[in-house]
Amino acid sequence: MKKTISLLLGVIFILSCFTAAFADAAPAGFGEYKHVFIIGIDGLGASFEKVDSPNFDRIFADNAYRYNAHTEYITTSAQNWGAILTGVPYDVHGMTNDTTDIRKPKRTSESDNNTIFYYTRQAMPDAKLLSLSHWLNINHGIIESDIGVSMVNRLSDPMIADAVCGAIQFNHVPELMFVQLDDVDHAAHTYGGFSDEYYAAAEKADDYLGMIYDVIEAKGLMKDSLFIVVADHGETAGGHGGQTVEESSALLAVAGHSVNKTVLGEEVRNRDVASIALHALGIEQPDHFESTVPEGLFGESREKTVEKPLEASVDTLWHNFLYSFVRFANIIVGLFDFIQL
Numbered sequence: 001m002k003k004t005i006s007l008l009l010g011v012i013f014i015l016s017c018f019t020a021a022f023a024d025a026a027p028a029g030f031g032e033y034k035h036v037f038i039i040g041i042d043g044l045g046a047s048f049e050k051v052d053s054p055n056f057d058r059i060f061a062d063n064a065y066r067y068n069a070h071t072e073y074i075t076t077s078a079q080n081w082g083a084i085l086t087g088v089p090y091d092v093h094g095m096t097n098d099t100t101d102i103r104k105p106k107r108t109s110e111s112d113n114n115t116i117f118y119y120t121r122q123a124m125p126d127a128k129l130l131s132l133s134h135w136l137n138i139n140h141g142i143i144e145s146d147i148g149v150s151m152v153n154r155l156s157d158p159m160i161a162d163a164v165c166g167a168i169q170f171n172h173v174p175e176l177m178f179v180q181l182d183d184v185d186h187a188a189h190t191y192g193g194f195s196d197e198y199y200a201a202a203e204k205a206d207d208y209l210g211m212i213y214d215v216i217e218a219k220g221l222m223k224d225s226l227f228i229v230v231a232d233h234g235e236t237a238g239g240h241g242g243q244t245v246e247e248s249s250a251l252l253a254v255a256g257h258s259v260n261k262t263v264l265g266e267e268v269r270n271r272d273v274a275s276i277a278l279h280a281l282g283i284e285q286p287d288h289f290e291s292t293v294p295e296g297l298f299g300e301s302r303e304k305t306v307e308k309p310l311e312a313s314v315d316t317l318w319h320n321f322l323y324s325f326v327r328f329a330n331i332i333v334g335l336f337d338f339i340q341l
């Protein structure tokens with residue numbers, strides 16, 4: 001009997017040693033999140049540093065960010081969204097605005113360099129995956145069409161923001177969600193990257209960011225969600241695509257219960273989103289990835305308080321009426337999305 005007890009105690013001791021070893025081995029933040037929400041703002045660059053962005057400021061005051069993370073060498077949209085979603089640089093994934101165009105075949109999982117949606121699907125066969133995009137190329141030519149990602153396309157940023165909020169309010173809460181807002185880039189293409197209109201569009205993007213975050217927070221999801229904001233590239237007065245500092249700087253910001261309050265290091269790239277998202281969901285990133293979880297991003301889990309949202313600044317009753325009408329129309333249109341989900 002004594003021998004049996006000693007043997008049993010020995011086995012328990014060895015098992016507890018193994019458990020402790022594995023517990024130590026798990027890097028901070030790994031698998032600590034059930035949901036990852038990625039909000040992509042096309043053409044935003046580092047402009048939240050220059051404009052009033054009260055929502056961004058309150059959400060990330062106690063979290064991690066860098067205004068000027070590195071972009072791909074070519075500062076064009078598909079090159080960067082492709083890298084952000086696949087974790088490899090442009091010269092590896094090869095996607096361009098032309099190859100991802102809706103006149104070209106849809107991208108499938110047969111393509112080389114799959115997206116983080118593909119790896120999430122492999123690890124979690126039943127996961128809800130959702131992509132809502134203003135720019136059609138994202139859901140047509142970048143994210144794989146054959147892995148059960150629910151794809152929603154809208155023709156404006158307010159419509160996208162409403163569709164996101166509607167999905168979450170109606171309890172369609174995905175494990176992984178990607179959102180692409182495009183109005184900031186539109187403003188740059190129409191008025192130039194340093195124009196008042198461009199900066200006004202950036203401020204509007206901050207409104208949508210606040211709307212989306214507050215819906216997630218109100219649902220009680222931030223206790224196990226990671227909220228990421230990322231830009232694909234910046235802009236110049238004459239557009240983008242080149243290698244100027246303005247074009248090659250892009251916001252990367254991460255909020256979550258175990259995210260450290262820090263300014264991320266200067267080596268950080270917008271492409272690192274791919275590693276961060278898989279890491280948070282507890283999925284080992286594939287060996288071929290050329291992205292990393294930024295040093296010092298994750299630490300101890302702790303309680304966080306984000307300031308209450310600010311009052312919406314609506315100029316006139318007419319504006320208010322139009323906005324309510326568009327929102328109502330969006331909700332009706334959105335009901336059809338939920339049927340597909």
Ligand SMILES: [Zn+2]
Pocket residue numbers: 042043076077078185232233
């Ligand atoms: Zn872009």
